[in-house]
Amino acid sequence: FGQFKVPHRITAILQGESLLNDATALLIYRMAISAAAGSILLSSAVPMILLSTLGSLAAGYLLGRLSLMTLGRIEDPASGTVVQFAGTFGVWILADRIGLSAIITIVVYAMTIARTAPRRMPARNRISSYSVWETAVFVLNVLAFVLMGLQARTIVGRLAGQGQTDAFVLAGTVLAIVIVSRFVWVLGCGAIIRWFDRFGVADRQRDAPSFRGGVLIGWCGMRGLVTLAAAFALPAEFPARDPIVLAAFTVVLGTLVLQGMSLKPLLRLLNLNPDETVDREVAQARVVVMQAALDILSGKTSDAAAAVREQYAAQRKIAKNPDDAQAATEYDRLRLYAIKSQRDALEELRRNGTIGDEAYHRLEEEIDWTELAASPPGRFQPLNT
Known part of the structure; x- marks a missing residue:
């Protein structure tokens, strides 16, 4: 979704909705399965859901604080990443074993760490963990879909x-109902909120998305791994299990293909005006942090301090004029152009035998970090003039 120019409010709604829907749906699903199996009474399901939710919130927060105490003491990136994996899966397993909502617990756990970890974890650990987690999530999603696809083939053969x-x-009927019901719900709620705001029924403005924004939110109802996992988790003796699994597979495939592939043309048709809320916040914060660096260095009189101040001053000047895209691009291009010459010189030193592999890789790592700093995420910068 990040590759499209979408208003930030819509993006926030969709991301928050995804977390909330998955958490609540799986919790209700688990209670329904237990009630169907006779493990709990239907009348006690609602109190158990409330207790499970509150317990999951508390457990996620406490386990997150405990994990922060451990992560802050680890300096090795590989060890830190292993501890993150072990902690995440351990929290999930623990929450599931004691009857809590594993997904609510893990979401609160992650939010607790995300709010505090930046001041406790070394930057090297944090950057390396991002790449590892991104790769792990991608691989696990691919493997899960492949395994479930193989099972779906067996199910179709039995029918x-x-x-x-x-x-x-x-x-097909379930797929149509899923798509239509989402549209009715999203557009209906949006219309009611706008009606309340127009006639002053509500005490405060709720800032509902526009009609075009509602259309986009209604169309972004793609289902994924959670839907398939919930269907496949049904007991083998569950009535009509095979048609249910096939319906779940159809909903996932249909929404991903139909809605996912048509998203770009729909955005072009709706012609939504992307707000620049995040870009403005980034620009304002960048000026503040650059000024903080200049202030702390103002009393230093060495040549090194002067060189660092000059660099920060140049970055602050660009940050104070975010509309001047050419200046920012030229600054980054020149830095990357200089880095390319450093790489060429380093390659030549190893080629002619002046330095060995160990020295080469140590300097290569330094240049890599410099290049990462000169290449803002999501923005391509050519390496030659």
């Missing part, structure tokens, strides 16, 4: 004759 036809009709 022979008229049963297979009825199952596909059911799956």
Whole structure:
């Protein structure tokens, strides 16, 4: 979604909705399965959901604070990443074993760490963990979809004759209901909120998305791994399990293909005006942090301090004029152009035998960090003039 120019409010709604929906849906799903199996009474399901939710919130926060005490003492990036993985999966398993909502617990756990970890974790650990987590999430998603796809093929094979036809009709009907019901809910709620605001019924303005924004939110109802996992988690003896799994697979595939592939044309048709809230905040914060660096160095009189001040002053000048895209681009291009010459010189030193591999890789790492600092995420900068 980040590659499209979408208003920040809509992006925030969709991201928050995804977390909330997954957490609540899985919690209710778990209670429903237990009630169907006779493990709990239906009348006690609601109190148990409330207790599980409150317990998950408390457990996620406490475990997050405990994890921060450990992560702050680890300086080695590899060890820090391993501890992060062990802690994350350990929190999930622990929450599941004691009857809490694992997904609510892990979300609160992650939010607790994200708010505090930047001041406790070394930058090297944080940057390396981002790459590892991104790769791990991608690989796990791919493997999960592959394994579930193989199981879906077996299920389709078991639905022979008229049963297979009825199952596909059911799956198509469920897909249509999922898409239409989301539109009705999103556009209906948006219309009601705007009506309240227009006639002053509400005590305060709720700032509902516009009609075009509601259309986009309604269309961004792609389902994913959680839907499939919930269907496959049904007991083997559950009535009509195979048609249910096929319907879940159809919903996931249908929404990802139909809605996902048509998202870009829809954005072009809706012509939404992207707000620059985050860009403005970044620009303002960049000026403040650059000024903080200059202030702390103002009393230093060495040549090194003067060189560092000059660099920060140049960055602050660019940050104070965010609309001057050419200045920022030229600054980054020159830095990367100089870095390329450093790499060429380093390669030549190793080629002619002046330095060995150990010295080469140590300097290569220094240049890599410099290049990362000169290459803002999401913005391509050519390495030659």
